Amino acid sequence: MLQNDAKRTASQVISTLAIVGPGLIGGSVAAALRQRGAVGRVLGVGRNPASLDVALAKGLIDEVVTAEQAAQRADVVLLATPVGATQAVLQKMLPFLQPHTILTDAGSTKADVVEVARKVLGAAVSRFIPGHPIAGSESTGPAAAHAALYEGRTVVLTPLDENESLAKDVVVEMWKACGARVLVMTPEVHDTVLASVSHVPHFLSSVFMWQVSTAVDSDLRLAVAGSGFRDFTRIAAGSPEVWRDIFLSNREAVLHELREVRAAFEQAESALQQADGPALENFLERAALARRLWASRSGLV
Amino acid sequence: MLQNDAKRTASQVISTLAIVGPGLIGGSVAAALRQRGAVGRVLGVGRNPASLDVALAKGLIDEVVTAEQAAQRADVVLLATPVGATQAVLQKMLPFLQPHTILTDAGSTKADVVEVARKVLGAAVSRFIPGHPIAGSESTGPAAAHAALYEGRTVVLTPLDENESLAKDVVVEMWKACGARVLVMTPEVHDTVLASVSHVPHFLSSVFMWQVSTAVDSDLRLAVAGSGFRDFTRIAAGSPEVWRDIFLSNREAVLHELREVRAAFEQAESALQQADGPALENFLERAALARRLWASRSGLV
Numbered sequence: 021m022l023q024n025d026a027k028r029t030a031s032q033v034i035s036t037l038a039i040v041g042p043g044l045i046g047g048s049v050a051a052a053l054r055q056r057g058a059v060g061r062v063l064g065v066g067r068n069p070a071s072l073d074v075a076l077a078k079g080l081i082d083e084v085v086t087a088e089q090a091a092q093r094a095d096v097v098l099l100a101t102p103v104g105a106t107q108a109v110l111q112k113m114l115p116f117l118q119p120h121t122i123l124t125d126a127g128s129t130k131a132d133v134v135e136v137a138r139k140v141l142g143a144a145v146s147r148f149i150p151g152h153p154i155a156g157s158e159s160t161g162p163a164a165a166h167a168a169l170y171e172g173r174t175v176v177l178t179p180l181d182e183n184e185s186l187a188k189d190v191v192v193e194m195w196k197a198c199g200a201r202v203l204v205m206t207p208e209v210h211d212t213v214l215a216s217v218s219h220v221p222h223f224l225s226s227v228f229m230w231q232v233s234t235a236v237d238s239d240l241r242l243a244v245a246g247s248g249f250r251d252f253t254r255i256a257a258g259s260p261e262v263w264r265d266i267f268l269s270n271r272e273a274v275l276h277e278l279r280e281v282r283a284a285f286e287q288a289e290s291a292l293q294q295a296d297g298p299a300l301e302n303f304l305e306r307a308a309l310a311r312r313l314w315a316s317r318s319g320l321v
Numbered sequence: 322m323l324q325n326d327a328k329r330t331a332s333q334v335i336s337t338l339a340i341v342g343p344g345l346i347g348g349s350v351a352a353a354l355r356q357r358g359a360v361g362r363v364l365g366v367g368r369n370p371a372s373l374d375v376a377l378a379k380g381l382i383d384e385v386v387t388a389e390q391a392a393q394r395a396d397v398v399l400l401a402t403p404v405g406a407t408q409a410v411l412q413k414m415l416p417f418l419q420p421h422t423i424l425t426d427a428g429s430t431k432a433d434v435v436e437v438a439r440k441v442l443g444a445a446v447s448r449f450i451p452g453h454p455i456a457g458s459e460s461t462g463p464a465a466a467h468a469a470l471y472e473g474r475t476v477v478l479t480p481l482d483e484n485e486s487l488a489k490d491v492v493v494e495m496w497k498a499c500g501a502r503v504l505v506m507t508p509e510v511h512d513t514v515l516a517s518v519s520h521v522p523h524f525l526s527s528v529f530m531w532q533v534s535t536a537v538d539s540d541l542r543l544a545v546a547g548s549g550f551r552d553f554t555r556i557a558a559g560s561p562e563v564w565r566d567i568f569l570s571n572r573e574a575v576l577h578e579l580r581e582v583r584a585a586f587e588q589a590e591s592a593l594q595q596a597d598g599p600a601l602e603n604f605l606e607r608a609a610l611a612r613r614l615w616a617s618r619s620g621l622v
């Protein structure tokens with residue numbers, strides 16, 4: 021397929037890429053692939069004209085097309101919209117997909133996306149490779165997109181039994197060309213671990229920010245908030261729409277994890293209620309050691 | 322007092338400063354004052370010889386002395402130890418304090434420090450100006466100290482009715498010379514607002530880090546943890562001893578605030594349980610707007 025494309029250069033992974041939602045996530049894929057010469061033409065699909073103009077002006081996309089046109093013309097389609105939009109986009113595209121078109125996504129949850137893709141695409145799900153780049157920023161939109169976003173970061177792919185191995189290879193190659201490390205797991209495992217290390221932190225940070233900002237003395241509180249507060253609440257600035265969809269999509273796993281966190285919360289709270297210094301220090305010590313070990317291993321400082 | 326000191330230069334605020342615990346917090350005061358020429362001699366008091374050696378080698382302190390010697394020789398004594406050590410240090414110093422010696426501290430809680438200071442110092446509490454610089458880092462010790470730590474940051478002072486105004490002025494001047502902005506409030510208000518914007522975030526971040534790291538599949542979880550996790554858990558790496566003391570010192574205010582946070586947690590959890598999209602988005606939207614507004618106002622990005 022791609023191998024037969026006359027326009028393909030030595031390092032080119034994809035001849036024509038369509039990005040549905042060329043914002044931070046999708047736009048950064050385009051920027052990274054362009055920088056490496058790994059993509060030919062980039063088509064952009066979106067509902068916000070101002071945002072598409074920014075993507076054009078930054079050179080992230082070459083032209084704006086409809087979902088239908090993208091399905092007809094692209095070799096690879098990357099869905100980089102909030103997960104709630106997946107179904108509608110796939111439905112629009114399905115009748116126009118070429119036999120060789122590969123589909124992938126960048127959604128933060130996977131089991132629900134897989135369910136939707138199977139339902140909408142039918143047999144064509146063999147060319148839908150579900151994915152999730154573990155990268156982002158509290159800044160959103162194409163203005164924040166940049167070629168280095170995925171450099172050294174992890175991208176999780178959750179391939180399906182039905183997937184064609186060539187389609188898988190192309191998506192793996194695409195992410196590697198962006199500088200990412202690819203991890204493969206099932207959609208269910210993905211959703212369980214992401215509920216823990218991504219969705220619960222966003223939930224807690226947002227709950228906390230909401231509680232502080234609605235207190236009667238919130239102005240004074242916020243005036244003495246320092247760098248710890250800054251770091252702890254940074255994720256709470258993320259897109260409410262995107263995160264609403266994530267929580268709803270991964271509801272069961274998040275609720276399960278919140279129950280686990282609440283049990284830990286209550287254990288620590290009880291140590292504080294009893295003014296149990298050794299128990300408090302023990303819990304703080306374990307948390308501090310685990311965090312320091314993670315920092316040294318992950319390279320995310 | 323200081324005005325009569327022959328060694329004082331035009332910009333010098335303090336002739337001889339003693340720092341009890343010249344680590345990140347105390348050492349950075351020394352570094353900042355030295356850079357501005359605002360201090361003459363700096364004496365260091367501590368219990369960890371290796372740490373004192375680093376402070377000497379970095380030029381943060383000029384010599385190592387005992388608490389008794391510091392009381393005899395210093396014009397200003399800055400206590401920069403975990404708050405649990407305040408009582409023992411003040412007791413050692415009291416018999417040796419000069420009539421002009423000014424005392425201040427950098428403890429993260431204030432009501433308990435004031436209670437201890439009143440009890441130990443008696444009438445001499447008139448020269449104890451309680452303070453709390455809202456600055457820090459997950460790195461600790463003199464190796465992490467640097468002159469810019471307080472640049473543009475907030476220092477809360479909680480002066481007492483008994484305080485001499487000259488003593489207050491000197492401490493205000495000291496922090497301004499470090500580049501900080503000084504806010505004045507009562508010890509009780511300080512402890513209430515800090516419980517909210519500092520102690521609760523540390524509690525939640527540590528509880529979460531502890532819960533993740535003790536899960537059976539913690540390795541996989543930590544392998545897909547990204548930048549949101551990194552920011553949210555950064556404070557959990559802080560000193561367990563320091564934070565144990567903070568929680569114990571400000572127990573009532575922290576427990577009260579945890580109950581408020583739990584109520585907000587349960588409200589958001591209930592919206593998720595009911596799959597109530599508009600309620601979820603509303604809460605996420607309020608949190609995001611509040612966080613973005615705070616970032617633009619605080620200058621802490």
